[in-house]
Amino acid sequence: MTTNMAGNKIKRILALAAVLCVICLTGCAYKATGSDVSDTAVQGGTDNQKAGFGLDVHFIDVGQGDSALIEANGHFMLIDAGEKDQTGTVIDYLKAQGVKKLDYVIGTHPHSDHIGGLEGVIREFDVTNVMLPEKEHTTRIYEKLLDAIADKNLKVTIPKAAESYSLGDASFQIISPNRDYGDNLNNWSIGIRLEYGKTSFVLCGDAEKEAEQDMLLSGLPLKADVLKVSHHGSSTSSSPEFIKAVSPRYAVISCGKNNDYGHPHKETMDLLNKQGIKVLRTDQLGTIVIESDGTGLRIPGQSTEQNTDQMGSSLDAQNQAKETDTSREYIINTNTGKFHLPDCKLAKSIKEENRKLYKGTREELINEGFEPCKSCNP
Ligand SMILES: [Zn+2]
Numbered sequence: 001m002t003t004n005m006a007g008n009k010i011k012r013i014l015a016l017a018a019v020l021c022v023i024c025l026t027g028c029a030y031k032a033t034g035s036d037v038s039d040t041a042v043q044g045g046t047d048n049q050k051a052g053f054g055l056d057v058h059f060i061d062v063g064q065g066d067s068a069l070i071e072a073n074g075h076f077m078l079i080d081a082g083e084k085d086q087t088g089t090v091i092d093y094l095k096a097q098g099v100k101k102l103d104y105v106i107g108t109h110p111h112s113d114h115i116g117g118l119e120g121v122i123r124e125f126d127v128t129n130v131m132l133p134e135k136e137h138t139t140r141i142y143e144k145l146l147d148a149i150a151d152k153n154l155k156v157t158i159p160k161a162a163e164s165y166s167l168g169d170a171s172f173q174i175i176s177p178n179r180d181y182g183d184n185l186n187n188w189s190i191g192i193r194l195e196y197g198k199t200s201f202v203l204c205g206d207a208e209k210e211a212e213q214d215m216l217l218s219g220l221p222l223k224a225d226v227l228k229v230s231h232h233g234s235s236t237s238s239s240p241e242f243i244k245a246v247s248p249r250y251a252v253i254s255c256g257k258n259n260d261y262g263h264p265h266k267e268t269m270d271l272l273n274k275q276g277i278k279v280l281r282t283d284q285l286g287t288i289v290i291e292s293d294g295t296g297l298r299i300p301g302q303s304t305e306q307n308t309d310q311m312g313s314s315l316d317a318q319n320q321a322k323e324t325d326t327s328r329e330y331i332i333n334t335n336t337g338k339f340h341l342p343d344c345k346l347a348k349s350i351k352e353e354n355r356k357l358y359k360g361t362r363e364e365l366i367n368e369g370f371e372p373c374k375s376c377n378p
């Protein structure tokens with residue numbers, strides 16, 4: 001009797017599992033075949049119904065600061081908005097993506113390079129949830145943010161580690177902060193692990209090594225395909241243990257060109273390079289968009305291949321295309337007419353009177369009759 005009942009129960013469970021499997025397979029198959037995404041849909045249009053790719057993560061170029069827009073099936077979340085002077089950049093970018101309502105606005109921590117633009121964003125768009133860490137700050141920028149939240153009758157949610165929230169068909173889990181960090185604002189950063197199908201992203205504001213250590217100890221899942229490198233690539237973040245736990249394929253660094261902090265730091269770059277992690281930087285590429293269809297990632301650009309193995313080469317192409325038309329520093333030898341990268345050995349031996357610093361593009365220099373050095377090949 002008991003065995004029969006148990007047998008029936010097992011049969012019912014198996015039948016239910018079979019139904020769920022079919023639903024899952026149909027869902028996945030639909031997504032896998034509906035993968036022909038045009039780049040224009042991602043770059044500009046206001047149509048949120050993109051076939052195939054369900055999740056887009058935009059690392060908006062706000063110079064030295066952080067701002068990420070996440071879209072899952074027409075639902076939006078904004079994490080940080082750069083310095084106050086980037087308010088217009090962020091608002092325009094969101095409008096170009098068709099944002100009218102933000103399901104979540106997260107201010108990771110009260111530093112101005114993260115929350116500066118949030119006051120304007122909150123005043124401009126419909127917002128459902130605002131998340132801030134428990135740590136307050138006494139700056140005018142922080143107080144103005146609280147004013148905007150109050151003016152719109154919004155309540156602040158203080159998320160706790162391990163809590164999960166949904167955004168369209170995606171979900172995210174709070175992985176930080178895990179405790180009180182006193183006056184270290186960076187360590188108070190709200191960190192999330194965003195999941196869509198089999199793909200995942202980790203973004204932790206400016207969390208430093210102490211906060212990373214606590215994330216490791218928390219036992220929460222940290223593994224992700226993409227890591228937004230904490231604190232703009234500073235060596236105060238990104239411990240080898242943390243990078244190993246996340247073991248991303250792609251690392252995004254949000255920092256300004258020639259910033260005063262020397263971000264990203266060499267230690268961080270060396271660590272990422274050593275692990276074979278592909279680094280994408282907003283100071284080199286501008287805004288970076290990564291799309292997920294739940295099974296793989298894609299970066300819009302040259303190739304429309306969905307195959308994740310193709311992504312590396314697509315990224316290289318994007319890197320090269322951007323790098324050739326991005327202005328940077330070169331050293332010109334006015335005597336030989338050659339130009340070098342600043343760290344080229346030959347550039348260092350140029351006599352002071354023949355040495356000239358040039359800021360611009362490679363193309364401009366060639367057009368002006370200068371020749372690229374054969375050693376550093378700028
Ligand atoms: Zn900070």
Ligand SMILES: [Zn+2]
Pocket residue numbers: 065066111113114206231232
């Ligand atoms: Zn910062």
